Amino acid sequence: xxxxxxxxxxxxxxxxVTLAAARAGFxxxxxxxxxxxxxxxxxxxxxxxxxxxxPHIYVHLAVKDGHGGVTEWRLETVPVAMMRKAGLSKTKxxxxxxxxxxxxxxxxxxxxxLGYLLMITYADGHHYxxxxxxxxxxxx
Numbered sequence: 075x076x077x078x079x080x081x082x083x084x085x086x087x088x089x090x091v092t093l094a095a096a097r098a099g100f101x102x103x104x105x106x107x108x109x110x111x112x113x114x115x116x117x118x119x120x121x122x123x124x125x126x127x128x129p130h131i132y133v134h135l136a137v138k139d140g141h142g143g144v145t146e147w148r149l150e151t152v153p154v155a156m157m158r159k160a161g162l163s164k165t166k167x168x169x170x171x172x173x174x175x176x177x178x179x180x181x182x183x184x185x186x187x188l189g190y191l192l193m194i195t196y197a198d199g200h201h202y203x204x205x206x207x208x209x210x211x212x213x214x
Contacts, residue, residue: 105205108150109179109190117147117176121194126164128154133167133191135176149178149191151204162202172197 105111119137131154135147157163174196178189195201 105179105190108182110182111179113180114192115178115180115189117178117189118173119144119147119176120171121168121174122146124164124167126154126157131157131167133176133194135174145187147176147178147187147189149176149189151191160202167194167202169196 117135117137119135121133122136123134125132125134131151133149133151135149136144137147139145151157174194176194177192179192181188190205192205193201193203
């Protein structure tokens with residue numbers, strides 16, 4: 075007779091499947107899992123839209139390219155609850171159609187115009203930092 079009974083084997087298999095699914099779930103919510111944390115990019119543009127929704131807020135940045143066109147960047151950031159706790163709102167992030175500099179991690183898989191927002195600095199110098207290792211805003 076086998077050392078494992080059918081119910082016990084089922085329990086072991088169920089546990090392994092659960093652990094594998096949990097690992098995938100953690101990877102999905104990992105910034106390093108989706109974005110290249112070894113590269114930073116700086117973008118300058120106007121915040122054109124803020125998708126204020128869970129599970130993550132997305133800030134859209136309209137960036138002028140060298141050919142007179144505009145490229146829309148989609149920048150993921152923290153969840154709504156974290157923004158509210160920090161005292162931020164959709165209106166504050168939108169700014170007043172002023173130019174802003176953004177520091178971000180690019181998408182790990184190379185998806186164009188997608189990044190993770192680290193810090194946004196507006197023309198008047200006020201800024202919001204979303205990650206502890208973001209570079210400090212330039213001194214005025």
